[in-house]
Amino acid sequence: MKTKQYWLMKSEPDEYSIDDLKRDTRVPWFGVRNYLARNYMRDQMKIGDLVLFYHSSCKVPGVAGIGKVASAPYPDRTQFEKKGKYYDAKATREHPRWILVDVRYVEAFSRTIPLSALREIKALKSMVILRPGNRLSITPVTKEEFETVKGLAT
Numbered sequence: 001m002k003t004k005q006y007w008l009m010k011s012e013p014d015e016y017s018i019d020d021l022k023r024d025t026r027v028p029w030f031g032v033r034n035y036l037a038r039n040y041m042r043d044q045m046k047i048g049d050l051v052l053f054y055h056s057s058c059k060v061p062g063v064a065g066i067g068k069v070a071s072a073p074y075p076d077r078t079q080f081e082k083k084g085k086y087y088d089a090k091a092t093r094e095h096p097r098w099i100l101v102d103v104r105y106v107e108a109f110s111r112t113i114p115l116s117a118l119r120e121i122k123a124l125k126s127m128v129i130l131r132p133g134n135r136l137s138i139t140p141v142t143k144e145e146f147e148t149v150k151g152l153a154t
Contacts, residue, residue, distance in 0.1 A: 005049045006146040007040070008129055009067070009103065010056040010137045018053045018065035021105045026070050029100045030078045031086045037138040042073045042099040044140075051103060052141060052149055054129070055112060062114040063149050071102035109153040123148045 009029065011017065021027060032038055051067040075096035078086035091097040118124050128139035141149075 004143075005044065005046065006052070006141040006143055007045065007049060007069075008052040008054050008063070008127075008139045008141050010054045012057045013055040013064070014058070017055065018105075018108045021053065021065075021067060021103065022108055024105070026102050026104045028071075028076070029103050030076045032076070032100065032137055033086065033088075033098065034136060034138075037136050038097075038099055040138050040140065041101045045069045045073065045101050047072065050106070050146060052146065053103075056137075060112055060114050062112040062116075062118065063109065063153075064112045065108040066106040066150065067103040068106050069101050070104035073099045073101050076100040111153075113149060113152045117152065118149070121148060121152070 016027070029041065032041065047069055049069040051069065052063045053065045053067050055061055055064045075093075076086070076098040078084050079088040079091040079096060079098045080093065081087055086098075088097055118127065119130055124130060124145055127141065127145050128134055128136070
């Protein structure tokens with residue numbers, strides 16, 4: 001059996017927040033248009049992997065809660081919607097370019113763990129999101145990093 005993996009997935013809270021996930025319980029993680037982030041979902045994410053749900057592009061960016069990968073990878077339908085924001089003219093149903101997984105709600109933290117606080121924790125110094133220039137919407141997280149961030153929320 002493969003060891004569980006851990007991830008950080010970013011979402012702008014004005015577009016989709018941890019509270020939205022709590023309300024919906026499960027959502028397809030659509031609209032990812034970076035090949036490396038897509039490859040993480042397509043090739044590495046497995047059902048049951050845990051996710052740090054990160055609010056980005058907001059007043060206080062940071063980790064707002066926890067989700068769980070809830071499906072195997074499958075084609076992102078938004079790539080085929082001709083008038084949609086995420087349309088890709090090169091994608092076909094026979095050869096989709098963009099893949100997603102579903103994410104299920106696990107818990108919302110009582111307060112967001114700000115990016116500034118994450119930067120102060122020595123155990124997180126190698127965390128991908130803290131690297132200069134990192135803009136990926138999905139990044140791998142070690143078990144230790146996951147547990148450290150979760151511990152900050154209690």
